[in-house]
Amino acid sequence: KQEVTQIPAALSVPEGENLVLNCSFTDSAIYNLQWFRQDPGKGLTSLLLIQSSQREQTSGRLNASLDKSSGRSTLYIAASQPGDSATYLCAVRGYQKVTFGIGTKLQVIP
């Protein structure tokens, strides 16, 4: 059974800092991994999708990497802004189903 862990559960950083969010998974037999952002009381917004054959994806200040063999993905946020404050979730698509992490709640302090 796939298990997805996101550490830390919460993170508070000053504005402008570069930061890394972590996602680990136990079964490396995956099709892809997707990072989402969720604002309070809202749905999930897709940020980046990495296929299993890829090592990383970039969008603006965001960079996501995937190391399938070690069961890890990181989401790098450059020059953080207060508007980045949200919960970030990763979702791992295995051969049978998609498994979500519980998320990392990020607060960027002005």
Place this chain on the structure above:
Amino acid sequence: DVKVTQSSRYLVKRTGEKVFLECVQDMDHENMFWYRQDPGLGLRLIYFSYDVKMKEKGDIPEGYSVSREKKERFSLILESASTNQTSMYLCASSLEGAAGDGYTFGSGTRLTVV
């Protein structure tokens, strides 16, 4: 801009009521999903569908049913609402096939059962 639209952002219903949550997508996606999200438990899959008139149970189907009469619409039904069904409900869709473009979610429905 492609979208998954959930008909209500907030709902308050009474115990025992029959509740319908509607989800419509305009991306011609084959797959549609209903999740509930609770603090500390994350997203849990209730039901999903890979095609019209087709449905499969997820991890927590008890107390729920679904309907998919058209490709773009996937409805979640609470036959007799109970207070333990108070939650955030999220609908998602995706393309058929493993190497698709991932999930697209709706904006969620916060359901309170009193």
